[in-house]
Amino acid sequence: MNVQAWTYLIVTATFALYIGIAWWSRVRTTSGFYVAGRGVPAVANGMATGADWMSAASFISMAGLISFMGYTGTIYLMGWTGGYVLLALLLAPYLRKYGKFTTSEFVGDRYYSDAARLVAAGCTIFVSFTYIAGQMRGVGVVFSRFLEVEVHWGVIIGVVIVFFYAVLGGMRGITYTQVAQYCVLIVAFLIPAAAISWKITGNPIPQLGFGGTVQEGQQAGVFLLEALDALHRELRLPEYTAAFVPGKKSMIDVTAIALALMVGTAGLPHVLVRFYTVRSARAARWSALWALVFIGLLYTTAPAVAAFARVNLISTLHNTSYSEVPEWFKSWETTGLISFDDQDGDGVIDMSDGANELTVDQDIMVLANPEIAELPAWVVALVAAGGLAAALSTAAGLLLVIASAISHDIGKSILWKDMSSRRELLLARVTASVAVIVAAYFGISPPGFVAQVVAFAFGLAASSFFPVLVLGIFTRSTTKEGAIAGMSSGILFTGAYIVYFRLIRPEATAEDWLFGISPEGIGAVGMLINFALALIVSRFTKPPPDEVQRLVSEIRLPRERAADG
Amino acid sequence: MAILLAVWFVCSYVLGIFLVEPLNGTRIGGFPLGFWFAHQGSIYVFIVLILVYAAMMDRLDRRYGVD
Numbered sequence: 001m002n003v004q005a006w007t008y009l010i011v012t013a014t015f016a017l018y019i020g021i022a023w024w025s026r027v028r029t030t031s032g033f034y035v036a037g038r039g040v041p042a043v044a045n046g047m048a049t050g051a052d053w054m055s056a057a058s059f060i061s062m063a064g065l066i067s068f069m070g071y072t073g074t075i076y077l078m079g080w081t082g083g084y085v086l087l088a089l090l091l092a093p094y095l096r097k098y099g100k101f102t103t104s105e106f107v108g109d110r111y112y113s114d115a116a117r118l119v120a121a122g123c124t125i126f127v128s129f130t131y132i133a134g135q136m137r138g139v140g141v142v143f144s145r146f147l148e149v150e151v152h153w154g155v156i157i158g159v160v161i162v163f164f165y166a167v168l169g170g171m172r173g174i175t176y177t178q179v180a181q182y183c184v185l186i187v188a189f190l191i192p193a194a195a196i197s198w199k200i201t202g203n204p205i206p207q208l209g210f211g212g213t214v215q216e217g218q219q220a221g222v223f224l225l226e227a228l229d230a231l232h233r234e235l236r237l238p239e240y241t242a243a244f245v246p247g248k249k250s251m252i253d254v255t256a257i258a259l260a261l262m263v264g265t266a267g268l269p270h271v272l273v274r275f276y277t278v279r280s281a282r283a284a285r286w287s288a289l290w291a292l293v294f295i296g297l298l299y300t301t302a303p304a305v306a307a308f309a310r311v312n313l314i315s316t317l318h319n320t321s322y323s324e325v326p327e328w329f330k331s332w333e334t335t336g337l338i339s340f341d342d343q344d345g346d347g348v349i350d351m352s353d354g355a356n357e358l359t360v361d362q363d364i365m366v367l368a369n370p371e372i373a374e375l376p377a378w379v380v381a382l383v384a385a386g387g388l389a390a391a392l393s394t395a396a397g398l399l400l401v402i403a404s405a406i407s408h409d410i411g412k413s414i415l416w417k418d419m420s421s422r423r424e425l426l427l428a429r430v431t432a433s434v435a436v437i438v439a440a441y442f443g444i445s446p447p448g449f450v451a452q453v454v455a456f457a458f459g460l461a462a463s464s465f466f467p468v469l470v471l472g473i474f475t476r477s478t479t480k481e482g483a484i485a486g487m488s489s490g491i492l493f494t495g496a497y498i499v500y501f502r503l504i505r506p507e508a509t510a511e512d513w514l515f516g517i518s519p520e521g522i523g524a525v526g527m528l529i530n531f532a533l534a535l536i537v538s539r540f541t542k543p544p545p546d547e548v549q550r551l552v553s554e555i556r557l558p559r560e561r562a563a564d565g
Numbered sequence: 566m567a568i569l570l571a572v573w574f575v576c577s578y579v580l581g582i583f584l585v586e587p588l589n590g591t592r593i594g595g596f597p598l599g600f601w602f603a604h605q606g607s608i609y610v611f612i613v614l615i616l617v618y619a620a621m622m623d624r625l626d627r628r629y630g631v632d
Contacts, residue, residue: 066604
């Protein structure tokens with residue numbers, strides 16, 4: 001069987017599995033729809049969080065990005081895992097203990113204000129939509145590359161699947177399909193990684209092979225990373241493992257970006273809501289642990305894949321005559337992901353700095369890996385199914401967060417306070433359907449700014465949610481005026497900085513940036529502004545009512561709340 | 566918990582970012598040490614931190630008679 005037949009077979013089988021699970025776990029109550037009836041075991045929730053969290057970007061693009069950035073790639077590795085420590089220690093158990101259905105609901109109650117809740121729900125919807133468009137696009141791209149259907153048909157197929165299990169199964173359906181999707185995506189990531197590690201270093205465990213020695217060729221017996229640094233020197237590029245050298249990001253920028261991504265992760269609504277689905281605060285802590293274990297499995301493999309792919313790419317292509325390039329080069333050239341521009345007309349590929357003739361898209365590092373490592377066709381098909389699982393699971397999680405923000409935070413609590421549970425469930429399903437269609441539209445014809453905005457969703461989440469939640473849990477004296485001032489100033493500052501340097505002056509260099517911090521990292525500064533303003537304004541406004549202060553003390557006592565929504 | 570957060574800060578920011586250059590002078594196997602912390606070590610430390618925290622809180626819960 002060829003690659004395409006295998007891909008059809010594996011993708012169809014996984015889709016059938018997801019739909020089967022959704023049918024088996026369909027729900028009839030609002031609690032089931034929003035938080036899966038709070039009956040999800042910690043390990044299953046950890047897996048679901050892993051799939052929810054790891055998007056098309058983590059699966060397809062991250063290893064490639066690291067491959068081109070070398071040391072600096074740590075901003076993604078640390079930034080996207082370190083947030084779970086903050087989540088487990090500072091947020092998840094307390095939010096779970098408080099109960100209710102959404103994070104905005106906590107913000108509204110803690111800051112005794114519908115306005116605060118509305119601002120929080122608005123931020124949720126904005127952050128989630130920017131994110132979901134990228135996922136739908138990812139689905140379309142995987143379909144078009146592996147199955148040769150048009151991007152828009154790919155998006156439509158993806159939407160129908162997500163529609164089916166998100167609208168029918170709600171949070172319960174999503175949770176158990178995410179568990180299945182995690183298994184698919186991690187297997188699809190680890191098999192090619194292990195094979196390529198074994199091929200280059202003789203050790204099938206990528207995390208160890210990464211520090212091992214090269215087995216064959218001119219570099220045999222040299223440590224992989226030393227060989228890679230030597231290749232980079234040959235190309236007059238900064239060494240792979242070197243930090244903060246010219247041509248890489250500065251120390252302050254790396255620090256700011258890592259911090260913004262960590263704090264942003266801890267403040268992302270679709271991640272937070274996962275911790276509402278478990279039985280208790282204790283289960284929330286353990287499921288944060290499982291989530292990071294499952295995420296760490298991919299995140300410690302990715303930098304190894306990045307290094308292997310980089311060595312492979314340079315040693316097979318640099319100074320190679322174009323007529324002798326390997327088979328995979330030709331097949332990926334047709335997709336436009338890799339291209340050769342023979343500037344000096346000698347027919348030989350030159351990759352050195354200043355005379356580079358090769359353009360490589362970061363996505364190819366994961367997608368073409370099985371072919372570069374000469375693995376069988378079914379592994380290639382598995383990678384396609386893994387990419388789809390990563391994109392669909394994230395999309396479904398986001399969709400549910402949007403639906404609950406609209407039907408629960410805006411509909412039930414502000415517009416129609418006396419709505420019955422049955423009507424609310426219906427409204428939630430209708431909103432989810434509408435959101436799916438809007439997401440599909442964005443996926444088919446993405447507005448130019450979406451791709452740029454997705455990376456900044458973190459900055460916005462970091463500068464809006466995180467400080468308000470932490471202050472809400474750990475201080476009694478933060479007032480509603482403080483919280484609203486903090487949230488709006490944080491998000492406005494971050495948003496304005498991003499818009500200014502991305503859309504109005506995209507040509508600006510590090511000298512123009514505030515303290516040399518790039519727009520990706522500015523969320524860290526926005527977060528500090530938010531903290532500072534919330535604390536200062538709270539000192540000068542009327543303290544929160546007694547019942548709110550009691551609520552805050554109660555949340556931090558080691559006792560379960562009796563009134564569980 | 567303050568101690569755990571301090572470890573979180575030291576392992577990720579201090580070892581992985583601020584001190585990466587001096588640490589890269591040392592090698593463990595094929596890894597420059599600072600680079601290893603940035604690309605691998607910090608993630609393992611994060612997992613251990615949550616494990617320690619969850620176990621500690623379990624003990625606290627039991628002392629106060631909560632499941």
